[in-house]
Amino acid sequence: xxxxxxxxxxxxxxxxxxxxxxxxxxxxxxxxxxxxxxxxxxxxxxxxxxxxxxxxxxxxxxxxxxxxxxxxxxxxxxxxxxxxxxxxxxxxxxxxxxxxxxxxxxxxxxxxxxxxxxxxxxxxxxxxxxxxxxxxxxxxxxxxxxxxxxxxxxxxxxxxxxxxxxxxxxxxxxxxxxxxxxxxxxxxxxxxxxxxxxxxxxxxxxxxxxxxxxxxxxxxxxxxxxxxxxxxxxxxxxxxxxxxxxxxxxxxxxxxxxxxxxxxxxxxxxxxxxxxxxxxxxxxxxxxxxxxxxxxxxxxxxxxxxxxx
Amino acid sequence: xxxxxxxxxxxxxxxxxxxxxxxxxxxxxxxxxxxxxxxxxxxxxxxxxxxxxxxxxxxxxxxxxxxxxxxxxxxxxxxxxxxxxxxxxxxxxxxxxxxxxxxxxxxxxxxxxxxxxxxxxxxxxxxxxxxxxxxxxxxxxxxxxxxxxxxxxxxxxxxxxxxxxxxxxxxxxxxxxxxxxxxxxxxxxxxxxxxxxxxxxxxxxxxxxxxxxxxxxxxxxxxxxxxxxxxxxxxxxxxxxxxxxxxxxxxxxxxxxxxxxxxxxxxxxxxxxxxxxxxxxxxxxxxxxxxxxxxxxxxxxxxxxxxxxxxxxxxxxxxxxxxxxxxxxxxxxxxxxxxxxxxxxxxxxxxxxxxxxxxxxxxxxxxxxxx
Numbered sequence: 120x121x122x123x124x125x126x127x128x129x130x131x132x133x134x135x136x137x138x139x140x141x142x143x144x145x146x147x148x149x150x151x152x153x154x155x156x157x158x159x160x161x162x163x164x165x166x167x168x169x170x171x172x173x174x175x176x177x178x179x180x181x182x183x184x185x186x187x188x189x190x191x192x193x194x195x196x197x198x199x200x201x202x203x204x205x206x207x208x209x210x211x212x213x214x215x216x217x218x219x220x221x222x223x224x225x226x227x228x229x230x231x232x233x234x235x236x237x238x239x240x241x242x243x244x245x246x247x248x249x250x251x252x253x254x255x256x257x258x259x260x261x262x263x264x265x266x267x268x269x270x271x272x273x274x275x276x277x278x279x280x281x282x283x284x285x286x287x288x289x290x291x292x293x294x295x296x297x298x299x300x301x302x303x304x305x306x307x308x309x310x311x312x313x314x315x316x317x318x319x320x321x322x323x324x325x326x327x328x329x330x331x332x333x334x335x336x337x338x339x340x341x342x343x344x345x346x347x348x349x350x351x352x353x354x355x356x357x358x359x360x361x362x363x364x365x366x367x368x369x370x371x372x373x374x375x376x377x378x379x380x381x382x383x384x385x386x387x388x389x390x391x392x393x394x395x396x397x398x399x400x401x402x403x404x405x406x407x408x409x410x411x412x413x414x415x416x417x418x419x420x421x422x423x424x425x426x427x428x
Numbered sequence: 429x430x431x432x433x434x435x436x437x438x439x440x441x442x443x444x445x446x447x448x449x450x451x452x453x454x455x456x457x458x459x460x461x462x463x464x465x466x467x468x469x470x471x472x473x474x475x476x477x478x479x480x481x482x483x484x485x486x487x488x489x490x491x492x493x494x495x496x497x498x499x500x501x502x503x504x505x506x507x508x509x510x511x512x513x514x515x516x517x518x519x520x521x522x523x524x525x526x527x528x529x530x531x532x533x534x535x536x537x538x539x540x541x542x543x544x545x546x547x548x549x550x551x552x553x554x555x556x557x558x559x560x561x562x563x564x565x566x567x568x569x570x571x572x573x574x575x576x577x578x579x580x581x582x583x584x585x586x587x588x589x590x591x592x593x594x595x596x597x598x599x600x601x602x603x604x605x606x607x608x609x610x611x612x613x614x615x616x617x618x619x620x621x622x623x624x625x626x627x628x629x630x631x632x633x634x635x636x637x638x639x640x641x642x643x644x645x646x647x648x649x650x651x652x653x654x655x656x657x658x659x660x661x662x663x664x665x666x667x668x669x670x671x672x673x674x675x676x677x678x679x680x681x682x683x684x685x686x687x688x689x690x691x692x693x694x695x696x697x698x699x700x701x702x703x704x705x706x707x708x709x710x711x712x713x714x715x716x717x718x719x720x721x722x723x724x725x726x727x728x729x730x731x732x733x734x735x736x737x738x739x740x741x742x743x744x745x746x747x748x749x750x751x752x753x754x755x756x757x758x759x760x761x762x763x764x765x766x767x768x769x770x771x772x773x774x775x776x777x778x779x780x781x782x783x784x785x786x787x788x789x790x791x792x793x794x795x796x797x798x799x
Binding site for chain 1: 431434435437438439441442445446449450632633634636637638639640641642643
C-alpha cells in the first residue's frame with residue numbers, strides 16, 4: 120500500500136523563525152490522520168507546504184506519490200481543503216457555492232451535475248439549495264464547506280480545525296461523514312484542538328513548537344516511554360471535593376502532574392510515594408488508569424519545556 | 429495559456445452574482461459618481477464675473493461716471509455701492525463684502541480735461557489669486573480703453589486684436605472641467621470596487637480557500653476585472669450622457685473612439701485596484717490607499733492645474749499618473765475633435781501601464797501567498 124501523504128524531514132523557515140522543524144511522517148490511503156497542537160505550532164504551515172503553496176526550506180513531501188515541490192498544480196486538483204473559516208460566499212446560495220467550486224476545479228456540464236447530486240446526498244444539504252450560505256447554521260455551513268471541498272472527488276482531504284465552534288451534534292455528524300468517505304478510500308488529514316476528536320482518528324500526531332513530538336495510534340501513544348516516565352503511575356483520585364483539594368494534592372511530594380477530570384483528579388505520581396499519598400487522602404478511592412491522549416500530550420509538553428529550559 | 433487564466437470563467441460568474449446580490453455596491457457604484465458629477469459640474473466655474481465692487485467717487489462728475497460705467501459694462505465688476513472714505517473701502521474688502529474698491533479722486537475730471545494724467549486707485553483683494561488677476565487685468569484694460577477714447581475721440585485704432593477661441597468659443601468652464609471629471613470619477617469608483625472586492629475575500633477567508641484550488645492568480649484577477657470593468661464601462665456611458673445632455677458639453681470627436689480608448693484606462697485603474705488589494709489587509713486600509721491615489725490624480729494630472737506651469741519634478745510625476753493620459757484623451761476627443769492619429773500614443777501608454785499593473789499585482793499575489 121502506497122502512502123497518500125508523506126513528509127520527509129520537512130523544514131520551513133520564515134527568516135530566522137523556524138515554523139516547521141524536521142517533521143517526518145506518512146499517512147496511508149484511506150486513513151484518518153489526526154494532527155494536534157496548540158495554535159501557532161505549525162499545523163497550517165505543514166498543510167500549506169503539502170498542498171504546494173509554500174516551498175519547503177529543507178526536506179520535502181509527497182501527495183499520492185507526487186513531489187510537492189514539482190507537482191503543485193497537479194496536487195491541487197486532487198486534494199481537497201476545508202478550513203475553520205469554511206471559505207463560503209455568504210451572499211451566494213448553497214447551490215451557487217457548490218457550482219462555483221465545481222467550476223474552479225474544472226468540472227462542467229453533466230459531470231458537474233452528477234457530482235453535485237452526489238455531494239448533496241452525502242451531506243444531506245439538498246433541502247437548502249436556494250438558501251444563502253450566510254443564513255445557514257454553523258453545522259450546515261460546515262457541511263456545505265465539506266461538500267465544496269470534495270466536489271472534485273479528491274483522494275486526499277485536509278481539514279484545518281473543521282469543528283471549531285460547532286455544536287456537538289453537528290460535530291458527530293461530520294465525523295460520521297468522514298468515516299463514510301474514508302471507507303470509500305479517501306484519506307483525511309485533520310487538525311484539531313479536541314482530544315475526543317483526536318481519539319477517533321486512526322493515528323495521531325502531536326506537534327509542539329514546530330516539532331513533531333509524538334506520532335502513532337492512540338494505543339501506541341499510551342505505551343510511549345516518555346508518556347509514562349519510569350517509576351511513575353497514572354492514577355485517578357475519586358473524592359467528594361476534588362476541586363477543593365487539587366492544590367494540596369499538587370503540593371504532595373512525588374506528585375508530578377495533577378488536574379481535574381470531572382469529579383476526580385488525574386495525577387502522575389512517583390510509585391515510591393504512592394503509599395504516602397494514600398495515607399494523606401484516606402477517604403479517597405485511588406486507582407491506576409491508562410493515560411488519556413490529553414494526559415500524554417501534557418506530559419510530553421512538560422518534558423519538552425523542562426528540557427528546553 | 430489556458431492554465432495561465434485557469435478559473436477565470438467561474439470567478440467572473442461568481443463576481444457578477446456578488447454585484448447583483450449586493451444592491452449597496454450597485455448603488456454606490458452607479459449613483460455616487462453621478463451625484464458628484466452634478467455637484468462638481470455645477471459648482472465649478474472658473475470664469476470670473478460680477479466681482480463685488482465698492483466705489484468712492486470724490487469727483488462726482490460726468491467723466492467719473494463715464495469711467496464707472498465702463499467698469500460696470502465689462503461684466504467683471506459689479507458695482508455694489510458707494511463708500512465715503514478710504515477706511516470704509518478697506519473695511520468693506522476686509523469683511524468680504526467687496527473684493528474690489530475703486531477710488532476716483534476729486535481732481536479726476538480736471539486732469540482728464542487738461543490732458544495731464546489722472547490717477548484712479550483700484551484696491552484688489554488678493555486672497556483669491558484668480559479673482560485678483562482678473563480684476564487687475566480688466567481694470568487696466570478699462571483704463572486703457574477710456575484713455576484711447578479720450579485721445580482719439582472718433583479715430584480708428586491702429587491695431588485691433590480679434591481673439592477667436594477655438595473649440596470652446598464661449599469659454600465655458602463646464603466644457604473644460606466636466607470631461608476631466610469623467611476620468612476622475614471613473615477612477616475613484618473602479619479602484620475602490622475592485623480593491624474592496626478582493627480584500628473582502630481576504631478578510632472572510634475565501635481567498636485562502638481559493639489559493640488551495642487550481643485557480644491561477646491571473647484567472648482570479650482577470651475574472652474579477654471583467655464584471656467590474658463592465659460596470660465601470662456602463663457608468664462611463666451614463667456619465668458621458670449626463671455630460672452631453674445636462675451640461676451641454678458638445679462631443680466634437682468620435683464617441684466610439686472615446687469609448688474604445690477608455691478601455692485601456694479602465695484596465696489601468698482595475699490593475700491599480702488589484703495592486704492596492706495585494707497590499708491592504710482590511711477593507712478600511714484598502715479604502716485609504718484608494719483615496720490616496722485620488723489627490724495626485726486631481727492635482728497633478730492637468731485636471732485642474734496646467735502641467736506646463738508645474739515645477740519640473742511635478743511635471744515628471746504627472747507623466748507617471750495614468751489619469752494624465754486619459755484626461756488628454758477625453759479633452760482631445762470631446763473638446764477638440766481629436767482623432768486616433770492625435771491620441772493613439774496616450775492610449776498606448778495606458779495599455780502598457782495597465783498590463784504592467786495587472787502583472788505586478790498577480791506577481792505580488794503569488795509572492796504573498798508564499799510568505
